Amino acid sequence: MPNTSLSSAYEAASSLVQPSAKKPYSHMARRCEELLHGIEVADADVLEVGTGNGFLAHYLATYRNVRHVVALDEYEGHGSARGNHDMNLAMQKHLNNSDVVDVVRCNFNTYTSDHRFSHVFFVNVLHHMVPSSEPGTSDEATRILRHASGMMKQGGTIIIQETSPINLCPIPKYREEMRNVSFKDKLESSQWRAALMAAGFDHIQLRYRLPLNLPWNPFLRRCFNSYVASLLTDSSYVLQACAASRT
Ligand SMILES: C[S@@+](CC[C@H](N)C(=O)[O-])C[C@H]1O[C@@H](n2cnc3c(N)ncnc32)[C@H](O)[C@@H]1O
Numbered sequence: 001m002p003n004t005s006l007s008s009a010y011e012a013a014s015s016l017v018q019p020s021a022k023k024p025y026s027h028m029a030r031r032c033e034e035l036l037h038g039i040e041v042a043d044a045d046v047l048e049v050g051t052g053n054g055f056l057a058h059y060l061a062t063y064r065n066v067r068h069v070v071a072l073d074e075y076e077g078h079g080s081a082r083g084n085h086d087m088n089l090a091m092q093k094h095l096n097n098s099d100v101v102d103v104v105r106c107n108f109n110t111y112t113s114d115h116r117f118s119h120v121f122f123v124n125v126l127h128h129m130v131p132s133s134e135p136g137t138s139d140e141a142t143r144i145l146r147h148a149s150g151m152m153k154q155g156g157t158i159i160i161q162e163t164s165p166i167n168l169c170p171i172p173k174y175r176e177e178m179r180n181v182s183f184k185d186k187l188e189s190s191q192w193r194a195a196l197m198a199a200g201f202d203h204i205q206l207r208y209r210l211p212l213n214l215p216w217n218p219f220l221r222r223c224f225n226s227y228v229a230s231l232l233t234d235s236s237y238v239l240q241a242c243a244a245s246r247t
Contacts, residue, residue: 006058006059006062009058009094010055010091012090013086013087013088013090013091013094014087016086016087016090017081018083021081027212028059032055034212035056035121035159035209036064037210039119039240041064041065041119043067044060044118045066045067045069045119046060046069046117047072047113047117047121048069048070048121049125049148050072050079050108050122050123050125050129051072051073051088051103052079052080052081053084053088053091054071054091054092054103057069057088058091058097058101061100062097069100069102070102070115071103073085073104074107076107078128079128085105088103089103108144108147109129109144109147113151115151116152116156118153118156120148120151121159121160122148122158122160123160124163127186129144131185132165132185132186133185138191141192141195142198145158145199146198146200148199149199149201154243155242155243155244157241157243158196158241160196160240161209161238162186162236163186164183164230164237165184165186165187166235167235168231169231170232174233189239192239193206193239196239200243200244201241201242202241202242205241206238207237207238208224208225208230208236208238209230209233210224211234
């Protein structure tokens with residue numbers, strides 16, 4: 001009988017990564033919940049680019065009834081913690097879900113698929129592919145998003161989580177937690193919005209993440225869903241857009 005508990009799969013596989021890369025299960029699950037706020041994925045065909053340890057992909061398979069998810073990562077540096085690929089495979093084995101989760105080791109730039117995805121996720125990965133410090137940023141951002149669009153169903157949804165290039169969080173505890181985040185390498189949401197439009201996406205929506213340490217509450221969500229509140233917390237935002245036509 002397969003063990004279907006994501007938390008036990010995560011705990012069992014966590015020994016494969018460096019201790020500094022291991023976050024508590026409750027944090028990982030809350031992060032997925034927050035990312036997926038208002039996003040329906042039941043029965044979806046998902047591509048997750050830059051999956052890292054694969055937690056989101058396994059969360060989608062375990063709790064959100066997706067039909068299929070390709071958990072893609074090149075695992076060649078660029079934000080990749082050592083051991084993440086092994087951890088992803090270990091969770092897949094523990095959960096016995098290889099019929100739903102496909103772990104693919106590949107650079108997204110060279111990845112092609114005959115499959116058309118209904119949902120494509122880029123969670124904290126695009127800034128590794130398009131650092132703000134390099135020239136030609138907007139063309140490169142558009143090229144990557146167009147590549148994603150070419151693999152999507154018409155009307156499919158792209159979901160991007162990124163961090164603003166500024167952070168003004170006054171709370172020492174959180175500043176300490178974010179000390180390894182290189183904010184200056186990140187693009188503003190307006191730059192990703194422009195790249196999404198240039199790549200043929202429409203119905204673009206932006207929301208700022210409710211801080212993960214706060215309880216799920218609609219009033220708090222409204223209060224924290226602003227640029228300024230975001231800069232004073234963790235500077236994370238989520239962009240969602242619709243693949244209008246194949247490019
Ligand atoms: C900061 S980690 C984010 C991991 C995961 N999405 C998360 O939020 O926990 C960025 C990931 O993107 C991957 N990555 C960077 N550039 C990539 C590319 N061109 N193709 C595939 N994966 C890439 C890295 O290997 C790394 O695992």
